[in-house]
Amino acid sequence: MSRILAYGETLCCAAADVGELTWDSVRHFGEAVRRHKLLTKQCLEAGNRSLLVVAVFGLFVGLILVLYGADQLQRFGQQKFIGLTGLAIVVEFGPVFTAFILAGRIGSAYAAEIGTMRVSEEIDALHSMGVNPVAYLASPRLIACMLLTPALVIFADFFAMLGGAFMAWVSVRVTPNQFFQLFWQHLTVEEMTRSMVKAVAFGAIIAITGCYHGFKTTGGAEGVGRSTTQSVVHSLLAILVADYFISKLLLAI
Amino acid sequence: MIRVENLVAAYDDTLVLDGVSLHVRKREIMVIMGQSGCGKSTLLRHMIGLATPQSGSVRIDGVDISNMNWRTYREFCRSVGVLFQSGGLFKSMTVGDNVAFPLREHTRLDEPVIRIVVKLKLDHVGLRGAENLMPAELSGGMKKRAGLARALALDPPILFLDEPTTGLDPIIGAGIDELILRLHKLYESTMVVVSHDVASGLRIADRIAIFGEKDLLELGTPQQIRSSANPYVQQFFKRQPPEEESADDLARYLI
Numbered sequence: 001m002s003r004i005l006a007y008g009e010t011l012c013c014a015a016a017d018v019g020e021l022t023w024d025s026v027r028h029f030g031e032a033v034r035r036h037k038l039l040t041k042q043c044l045e046a047g048n049r050s051l052l053v054v055a056v057f058g059l060f061v062g063l064i065l066v067l068y069g070a071d072q073l074q075r076f077g078q079q080k081f082i083g084l085t086g087l088a089i090v091v092e093f094g095p096v097f098t099a100f101i102l103a104g105r106i107g108s109a110y111a112a113e114i115g116t117m118r119v120s121e122e123i124d125a126l127h128s129m130g131v132n133p134v135a136y137l138a139s140p141r142l143i144a145c146m147l148l149t150p151a152l153v154i155f156a157d158f159f160a161m162l163g164g165a166f167m168a169w170v171s172v173r174v175t176p177n178q179f180f181q182l183f184w185q186h187l188t189v190e191e192m193t194r195s196m197v198k199a200v201a202f203g204a205i206i207a208i209t210g211c212y213h214g215f216k217t218t219g220g221a222e223g224v225g226r227s228t229t230q231s232v233v234h235s236l237l238a239i240l241v242a243d244y245f246i247s248k249l250l251l252a253i
Numbered sequence: 254m255i256r257v258e259n260l261v262a263a264y265d266d267t268l269v270l271d272g273v274s275l276h277v278r279k280r281e282i283m284v285i286m287g288q289s290g291c292g293k294s295t296l297l298r299h300m301i302g303l304a305t306p307q308s309g310s311v312r313i314d315g316v317d318i319s320n321m322n323w324r325t326y327r328e329f330c331r332s333v334g335v336l337f338q339s340g341g342l343f344k345s346m347t348v349g350d351n352v353a354f355p356l357r358e359h360t361r362l363d364e365p366v367i368r369i370v371v372k373l374k375l376d377h378v379g380l381r382g383a384e385n386l387m388p389a390e391l392s393g394g395m396k397k398r399a400g401l402a403r404a405l406a407l408d409p410p411i412l413f414l415d416e417p418t419t420g421l422d423p424i425i426g427a428g429i430d431e432l433i434l435r436l437h438k439l440y441e442s443t444m445v446v447v448s449h450d451v452a453s454g455l456r457i458a459d460r461i462a463i464f465g466e467k468d469l470l471e472l473g474t475p476q477q478i479r480s481s482a483n484p485y486v487q488q489f490f491k492r493q494p495p496e497e498e499s500a501d502d503l504a505r506y507l508i
Contacts, residue, residue, distance in 0.1 A: 055274070091259040116344075117343075117344075120339055120341070120344070121337040121338065121339050121341040122339075122341055122342075122343055124303055124335075124337060124341060125300075125335070125337055125341035125343070127302075127303055128301050128302075128303065128330060128333070129330055129335075129354065129355050129358060129359075130326065130327035130329075130330030130331065130358065130359065131330075131358055132323065190348075
């Protein structure tokens with residue numbers, strides 16, 4: 001029982017720290033914009049270098065989803081509706097899977113980079129030179145992730161749809177024209193908005209979780225490794241939990 | 254200049270400094286010495302404002318640095334330079350950018366002027382032409398010199414140096430000692446040096462503060478400290494090992 005209480009207390013403290021880091025980062029957005037070179041570097045880091053992996057991932061998510069979807073629909077002779085798989089891609093699979101990739105690629109890099117700076121006294125050096133480490137390190141990363149994740153989700157969706165259309169034609173002979181026509185007929189502005197809201201929220205989760213674990217790093221190289229792993233695991237969990245609550249909230253509105 | 258009064262510091266539940274009081278005079282080199290874990294680096298962190306004391310205060314020119322808001326603290330940072338134990342250089346930047354960092358943050362100097370100041374500071378620490386090197390390409394001694402150049406970038410009246418000769422061979426360490434003395438003469442700055450290098454401390458210090466466990470034991474000039482009657486101070490300066498348990502004691506413990 002005492003272990004559960006201790007775990008609960010740790011969880012509450014961590015939640016309070018994450019809240020404080022988020023608020024501090026948001027408060028210093030202006031400073032991050034003023035250091036525009038740093039912000040641009042972070043945007044390029046988060047965006048450009050993720051393009052290839054996001055495209056490949058998107059393509060295969062589309063291929064696999066339609067492969068199974070077509071198989072199921074064919075049992076009922078309804079394969080002509082395979083284009084509706086695209087809705088699942090836009091609303092759910094695009095944002096969630098892209099966020100998963102970015103948590104592994106960007107979030108872990110943030111934790112490792114900031115963690116290394118912590119153990120090699122670079123963060124102390126920043127502080128001793130009158131530079132707020134949160135404003136300098138966390139704010140630009142948060143802005144970059146919140147801006148770039150929606151763009152990467154659209155990019156992933158595009159490739160997933162291409163993969164899906166190709167698989168629809170190969171497996172159940174639904175032409176790309178029929179596939180996209182059905183998709184566009186049923187896609188609503190609300191669904192696209194829902195997808196983008198999720199993408200922004202997931203971007204914020206990835207950046208804050210990575211930075212939080214980086215700032216909390218102790219214990220040399222081993223500590224950096226631990227922070228990196230924790231950052232990925234906690235990001236993935238937080239993305240799934242947030243996905244559920246955001247979906248509930250947006251469906252209720 | 255720097256006045257530490259009844260400073261109590263702790264990490265979680267572990268008391269590290271218990272009511273330490275110390276006064277550093279203007280333009281002197283104060284070397285803080287003591288065995289590993291005695292709290293000398295913790296004292297330095299409190300003097301820089303990187304840690305908040307549980308009680309007591311650190312006043313620099315009469316201003317309590319633990320009660321500053323961020324704007325005032327940022328202004329205060331212009332008047333101090335810090336050399337960290339590992340150098341604390343930003344690994345993603347060149348040496349030149351590292352030295353230019355405080356200038357870009359705290360001044361509105363044009364880039365050509367900043368480049369001239371960087372060259373000058375690197376020249377002062379004996380690293381002429383090292384602007385474009387990355388920290389990973391530097392040796393231990395060069396890292397300390399580059400860290401010193403960055404600490405000097407804004408010509409601060411106070412310098413804090415954390416273990417400037419630790420991890421260096423005696424020749425390079427002696428070179429750093431000479432550099433500290435030369436910079437002290439050149440910049441007329443107040444220096445607080447944390448070290449456990451006895452030879453270095455005796456060479457550069459105007460006064461030495463010896464720390465025991467959690468508290469200041471002895472304070473005086475190198476001559477006064479060397480002739481101190483305090484057994485711990487004598488043990489420290491004569492590099493005598495701590496008393497170890499005898500084989501019989503160990504056997505009793507095991508049985």
